Amino acid sequence: MLSRIPKNWLAVMGALVGAFMAILDIQITNSSLKEIQGALGATLTESSWIATAYLVAEMIAIPLTGFFTRWLSPRRFLLWTSAGFVLASLACSFSWNLESMIAFRALQGFTGGALIPMAFTLVMTQLPMEKQPVGMALFGVTATFAPSIGPTLGGWLTDTFSWHYIFYLNVLPGLLVMVLLAMGLDKQDRDDDQLKTIDLFGMVTMALGLGSLEVVLEEGSRDDWFDAEYIRWLSVIAVVSMTVFVWRQFTAKAPLVNLRLFKNPDFSKACLAYFALGAGLFGSVYLVPLYLAQIHDYNAMQIGLVLMWVGFPQLPLFPLIPKLVKKVDPRYLVFAGFVGIAISMWMNVNMTVLYDGAFLIPAMLVRAMAQPFMMVPLSIIATQGVDKKDAPSASTLLNVMRNMGGAVGIALLATLMDVRTRHYLWQVRETLVNGSQNLTQWLSHTGQLLEAQGGNATQAYGLLFKEVNRQASVMAYNEAFLVMGCMLFIAALAVLAISPIRQQAAKPAKPAPKTEPLEQAA
Secondary structure, three states, rough: OOOOOOHHHHHHHHHHHHHHHEEEEEHHOOHHHHHHHHOOOOOOOOOHHHHHHHHEEEEEEEHHHHHHHHHHHHHHHHHHHHHHHHHHHHHHHOOHHHHHHHHHHHHHHHHHHHHHHHHHHHHHHHHHHHHHHHHHHHHHHHHHHHHHHHHHHHHHHHHHHHOOHHOOOHHHHHHHHHHHHHHOHHHHHHOHHHHHHHOOOHHHHHHHHHHHHHHHHHHHHHOOOOOHHHHHHHHHHHHHHHHHHHHHHHOOOOOOOOOOHHHHHHHHHHHHHHHHHHHHHHHHHHHHHHHHHHHHOOOHHHHHHHHHHHHHHHHHHHHHHHHHHHHHHHHHHHHHHHHHHHHHHHHOOOOOOOOHOOOOOHHHHHHHOOOOOHHHHHHHHHHOOOOHHHHHHHHHHHHHHHHHHHHHHHHHHHHHHHHHHHHHHHHHHHHHOOHHHHHHHHHHHHHHHHHHOOOOHHHHHHHHHHHHHHHHHHHHHHHHHHHHHHHHHHHHHHOOOOOOHHHHOOOOOOOOOOHHHHHOOO
């Protein structure tokens, strides 16, 4: 069966499945952190490092893929990283304490992080020009669908079996990825000459800079930002390292990443759009589960059942996008996608404590219909005029910008939620004090009801405090959705400033040999 599929499509399919699993694993542990931290004897705050370790290692791995691909060859590098991802996933399931889990998650993130930009690169280098929109549509599924179903799948596996199965899940798809890549990519000798020009200084400064920045963004809101000494030190390291790294990339003869691509104004604007896309995708996946858990005490499975409405409905739309790209200016499609997601955010700005998961589903559906209109056209816009030799650097920069946008978006939302919740909590308390007669009557009535049920009248104060916190939190969530919507709408307007697709970029290239069967089906 597989032998009948053209080799270039086998390679692309293998890389896409690998990228899907790597992106899925960013979110899949979030709904199971309570179970994992309980099994490993860690606090819930400490268990946040399970996700942070993965994200930090993934962020470091993405810029290194270009060098390792040139040195080892795409086939050898992808097979090694795929095998490492499977083994690291199994190791996570056998973790015996928090430290071992963090170490194995870092290894999983490092090997998985290589799979994401390589999928993008293979779409650009393995497929003929006229079929790249199809490949980009499939890459769009990995980038937008995986984060949406991660909490759903993780919650179902944990509730039905145990948290170990969220790691067992990677084994069979990982083996499939290795088979597809082995069949689809040609064997090549290693290019050891790359070691003579290796930019070790660039690698070290990049790892220190991106790694420190990711930790600051992930952990800063939990530790009151610069009130924590380690956050201050990591911030200094991030700024200094990234400054030196950028200088190094513009002066080195063989840079780790070709930052000169930013001299192209359209590529720079597309990178900023990718940043906003990451903030929108990961920000919404962050806010909705947090709201449902905090305000309505939803468990992992219940949260997953709500989030699936932004995952599965978008699947039928992806096959339509390559056809639309040929007829409609891709900028307008990206504009429509950003506006659609902004509208879905604004649909949640008037929530009350009565708004449970069912009330959020319409906004989820709007988001599901908007997301497919962004990834494929935006990828085409971003890569117009980029030479194939620069494909690894372009892929690296775009994926780093998307991931960084997600990290920054979540960090800002967490800080906004904390600050505004305290503000609204003060406002609600002031309102209660000013209406002290109504408050006294409520406490008296509630106390009588509690005593009639065998409780204590003083418990009414606990119920009051809980309700006041819920009201303040809901108002903060409304404001967070409003801010997200405004940010995405501004991004939509900015996309229109990108130049239209040039005619020479749209000319079809000669088709790759023996690709007719699958291309006709596509």
